[in-house]
Amino acid sequence: MPELPEVETVRRVLEERLKGSTITAYELGRPTFYRRPPKAALAGLVGSTVEGVRRRGKYLILLLSGGKSLTLHLGMSGRVCLGGGGAHLRFRLVLGDAVVCFHDARRFGRVGCKLPRLGCEPLEPEFNGPSLFRALRARRAPIKAALMDQGIVAGLGNIYATEALFAAGLRPGRAAGSLSGADCARLAGAIKKVLSSAVALGGSTLADEAYRDPLGRAGGFQERTCVYGRTRGRCGHALKATRRPIAGRTSLYCPVCQR
Template identity: 55%
Template sequence: MPELPEVETVRRALERRVKGRTITAYTVGKPAFNRPIPAEALRGLKGSRITAVERRGKYLLLKLSRGRALICHLGMSGSVSFGADDGHVRFSFKAGGLTVKIHDPRRFGRVGCSLPELGPEPLSPGFTAETLLAAFRGRKAPVKALLLDQAVVAGVGNIYATEALFTARVRPQRPARSITRKEAGSLCREVKAVLRKAIKMGGTTLNDEAFKDPEGRPGRFALRVAVYGRKQGACGHPLKSTPKPIAGRTSL
């Protein structure tokens, strides 16, 4: 699933290319997403000007004239391109002569959705050791499961939770309530650090090459991961998975 760095990479590309342009047409793919696009989200879309492109967690927000917004989620394997066609285009629109296409082979993405309750943005001043400790207090769940909970912190997924926990030296299966103030501070810093590095490198493209930026370029952070997707760490020692998946994800 595209996580915060991948969605932010898409957001920046869209902002450069479509901000200020007017949507002149749109097309819903056949088949479309598993969840139909609400008719209300499409009403008045044609003729609307894109005033800003924002991100909240893993969600893209196209801010439109007339005080509206088109909210999109890329699902498990979605991506955005400027014109490429791979047979999996679920939604597209034209703005000022540019065609923007949302691809989604598995059809779990959404267009015209609403924002759920989300935790703080991890790169914002509101994400601190104190906010983590408050979310962890009294919780028996593994610390990694809470990092993946979008109501605790918005935008962090399996790749970056794995990396941050490793560099913070916190075992992913630790009960969240056992995390100390010092460990929460370290974890907060490492989450911010790994996200900033990944954004700078255009996100992470894995071996399946599911993610590419709208210009067709793969993310380069896979070249810098310490543990995710590796059989041995950067130190050369073999990596072991936890006895059981955490929140449905393989964990190291």
């Protein structure tokens, strides 16, 4: 599932390629997404010019002329490609010579959706030890589930939450509210470091999900993980999986380095 670094990579390519282009047509795939793009979101799209592309959590927002915008979410398996071709087309935008295709095998992606209430942007300065401590202190959920809750921190999913918890030396199953101020400061720093490094590498392309940027380029972070997708941690210790699933799946951690 694309997380903040993958979505940010897509954003950068789209902004570079589409800024200043005018939408000349759009088309829905047959079938389109499970949740059909709302008519109101598509009205007035043709003739609008792309003024920029923003990201909020895992959402992409095309900023259009006339104060309009169009929101995209890649869902579980969505891919945005520049140029035609490819299977599972759910939505397409034509901007003169440029074509943006939104492919999605599992159809959980969305176009024209409203943004839900989202938590802090982890790469912004407002996200830090004290703000994370305030957000977590009353929560009994496992820390990993809290980090993946988009209303608390926007943009983290399984890979980067797993990696950040390892970097901070914290076990994924610990109650979020049990973290001290010092733990939260370490964790906020680890989240920023892991995400920045993944953005710099163009995100992660896992064997089973095959994320690619809009120009078809794979990410490089999957080769740098310390825990995710490994049996032995980067620290050299054998990894363990949590006994109970967290946010629907078991989570890897190092029983020696994470407390």
